[in-house]
Amino acid sequence: MARPDGKRADMVTIADVARHAGVAVSTVSYVLSGKRAISTTTRQRVLASIAELGYHPHAGARALASRRANVIALVLPLRTGMHLPVLMRLVTAVVTAARQAGHDVLLMTADEGPAGLRRIAASAMVDGVLVMDVEMSDARVPVLRELGRPSVLIGFPADPTGLTCVDLDFHRAGARCAEHLAELGHTRIALLGAPPVVYQRDTGFARRTRAGFLDAAERLGITATARPCGESPDDARAAVEQLLMDVPDVTGLVVHNEEALAHVLAVLPRLGRGVPDDVSVVAICPDQVAENAWPPLTAVLIPAEEVGRQAVFLLMRKLDGAPVPESTLLGPALTVRRSTASRPVSEPTAARMGE
Structure with a gap:
């Protein structure tokens, strides 16, 4: 881009800016670097000249001066x-x-x-x-x-x-989910976590969430189980089916797997478990995911x-x-929405239907 005098903007030097603003080259340098206090009036004059001339400090020169790559x-x-x-x-x-x-x-x-x-x-x-x-x-x-x-x-x-x-703080996040379900009276809860490969890699966030969930359940005197969950619809369905087969009286479920979350919510009603009438669901996920789910999910925010x-x-x-x-x-923040309720006093829907 050319200036009114025909000089290309990428050829403008710090000396050109100093001349245009009527200040020393060092003053322009201090305005750019912030390494020395410059009066507001002078600073504004230098910045106006920079904008008018289209000056861009050379990245290489900045790096050499600061001995940084930026x-x-x-x-x-x-x-x-x-x-x-x-x-x-x-x-x-x-x-x-x-x-x-x-x-x-x-x-x-x-x-x-x-x-x-x-x-x-x-x-x-x-x-x-x-x-x-x-x-x-x-x-x-x-x-x-x-x-x-x-x-x-x-x-x-x-x-x-x-x-x-x-x-x-994923350990505290897992614990907070268990605590919320316990506060609602649930005594048999489960965690569907990350895909198996994440646990195989021993990834910190997945391991700590699981540990926090199980530790809190033990401290509160309630029964808990935790297992991985694949991301695909088939994997999520298989995980839920196996969970309900192994723990038919589970009434509280925590899902720490954003990719599988929608699949889990879709399969629960097909298996005769309404949310939250039969099973309360808590997610660990971004708020946008929790708010757009149906029903809107009680969730610990991933910030x-x-x-x-x-x-x-x-x-x-x-x-x-x-x-x-x-x-x-960062401390976990749990937002209560429509996916959690007090523990049901009767058998789950599937049992009532004779399934």
Whole structure:
């Protein structure tokens, strides 16, 4: 794009801006970097000149001046068992927060494993790393402890010592679901969790939700069972059928599997279990999913956006050399909707119908 004087915008220099605004080059630099206080009047004059001339600071020059790449890496878990809509909400939050902090985001996939982390750490491509889908015994953790780049994990390994981790408190989330059902008088409850492959990988969020659910049930003196649930309609139907066969008197159900949630809600009435008349259902999912279900679901919110923003905030603090907590756990918030009710006093619909 050309300016009125014919000079292309991408050829405009910081000296051109200084001349146009009638200030020193250093003043323009301080306005751009924020490293020194500049009067409001002067700052506005410099910003007006930048806008009029179409000046864009050169990314390479900024990086050389700050000895930073102004890029962070985000390791994405694009593999079986991950719910894409939730993942994309988190990624969008990370990218937005990073841009607000003056950084771009380099996307990597989790299948690169420790080798991928070593590759980017050995280069000057990124200033720091965000890692998602953390397993309890994650092979990437030893590498992250050794990296010459600041890192933040979105999730918790078994031993988070020396790391910076942020996530929803999934143990407390599972417990809160069990507590809600117990408060309604349910004494036989169940959890349908993530797909089997997620448990096989020993992914932290799934394991902690299961543990929190079972721990709370034991503490409350009620009977609970937990099992995985596949994502497809056939898998979800099979999981529900097997559950009702094994535990026919179950009256409270927690679903921690966004992909299977709609299938579970669809199959329960076909098996003679109305929601919430026969079975109360609690979900761990985004509010939008819970609100759009029928009936609207009592749910613990998965705060993907807030987790993403917090992860970037912590990484930016580490890049600036500021202290950060090792563990940041977001407390679960349960919203009661129409899918939960007091424990039924009579037999489930299927039993009444003689099925």
